[in-house]
Amino acid sequence: MTDLWLISIPLDKKSLTSVEQLKHTIAKTSRASCCKFSIPDLKVGILDSLLSISDDLSKLDTLTESVIKKTCQCMRGVMEHSTDKLMENALANGVDLMSYVTQFQWDKAKYPTALPLPCLADIINKEVSQVETELKCRAAAYNSVKTSLQTLEHKLSGNLQTRSLNDIVRKEDLVVSEYLTTLLVVVTRRSFLQWERTYESLSEFVVPRSSRKLHEDGEGGVFSVTLFKRAVCEFKAKAQESKFTVREYSFDLEEKTQQERQRLGVHKKEQYGIFVRWLKVNFNEVFVAWIHVKALRVFVESVLRYGLPVNYQALLLQTDRKCSKKHREELASLFTHLDPTATASKTDVSCDIPGLCQQEYFSYICFDINTNVLETS
DSSP: OEEEEEEEEEOSHHHHHHHHHHHHHHHTOTTEEEEEOOOOOOOOOOHHHHHHHHHHHHHHHHHHHHHHHHHHHHHHHHTTTOHHHHHHHOOBTTBOHHHHHHTOOOOTTTSOTTSOHHHHHHHHHHHHHHHHHHHHHHHHHHHHHHHHHHHHHHHHTSOTTTSOOTTTOOGGGOOOOSSEEEEEEEEEGGGHHHHHHHGGGGOTTBOTTOOEEEEEOSSEEEEEEEEEGGGHHHHHHHHHHTTOEEEOOOHHHHHHHHHHHHHHHHHHHHHHHHHHHHHHHHHHHHHHHHHHHHHHHHHHHHHHHHOSSOOEEEEEEEEEGGGHHHHHHHHHHHTGGGOTTOOTTOOSOOOSSTTGGGSOOOSSEEEEEOHHHHHHO
């Protein structure tokens, strides 16, 4: 497992020296890497606006990550837990997610840097909220078709009480005339002998020696019996008392059921293709939006923490989770001059800056990028 931290430090002489020391330390291990994270010059606005947008971005970050997880979970469910298929489709701008993050470039076409920060946040919020709403509708529609098909297939392939008899019964097995009809009866294996001995006595209008065993499995068998139509109700009642199950059956009904299964199968296949394409496109959109939210948060917090003029460097630090504690200690040591009162374990810091108090506080700015999203996909 990997930890991915988006950090920001001011471009003063001491911090720059610390960054060089950090890179030198990381170069010694194959379990970590550090690179610049490119964030363009954005419109700063007034201080009150920054305080407000900081809180909004924190909420937007949480929302966007949540929608990414839901989309990824939906992709996994639709693709029936196929990891290979999931990895093929969970991309960002045509590359794998880790590559996109480590080579991040701001999309000025989608998010013009000339716009005020609240406008950029609003664009992303509307985009993500729309995907979340549409995801619920599309997932519900697809799952409805899938569930209907599964229910029908379960019914058709269940036990003799419910399964389709289409492959068991032939037209020549049934006697249908003006006065006579053939019933199909499910008998448990232990009751075969009882059936043979008693079926003629269940009604005086049963045709003698008309019963034939059409199918047998581990649970029981299906028997046909011919009788006069006027005795059907009486026969069914007596059969139920003897724990014999009379199956309702008609070739027309069976054919309609098979046609419905075929129709649902085709419909599910069509919906699968449409839904996977939608998930692929919108996973990409939301993931790209999420990393832009991270970049916005780094920019805003850098201005709030380090002041004007804007003068900071964003870095992306990737480390093996086993080494995370060690690297946290190194970062705390290297950048303690930025805020001597901060410690890596200080999670309940009292501060007036929205967003900062909702996460672990360090002397430098740091935002985690949840790599579970990257690695599970």
